[in-house]
Amino acid sequence: MKRTFRYKGDSALLLKLLQEASPDDFTVNNESLEERFMNLYGMEE
Numbered sequence: 001m002k003r004t005f006r007y008k009g010d011s012a013l014l015l016k017l018l019q020e021a022s023p024d025d026f027t028v029n030n031e032s033l034e035e036r037f038m039n040l041y042g043m044e045e
Contacts (some may be wrong), residue, residue: 006031 007014018026033041
């Protein structure tokens with residue numbers, strides 16, 4: 001199962017929650033400026 005979410009906050013808390021969840025794998029990606037803009041304004045190509 002793949003889940004995607006955004007997190008803005010205390011990175012130590014995020015790491016603690018991830019440790020408690022014990023995921024098999026996870027990836028951290030930063031949004032590009034274009035992706036951020038599209039997500040903020042709900043515009044589609």
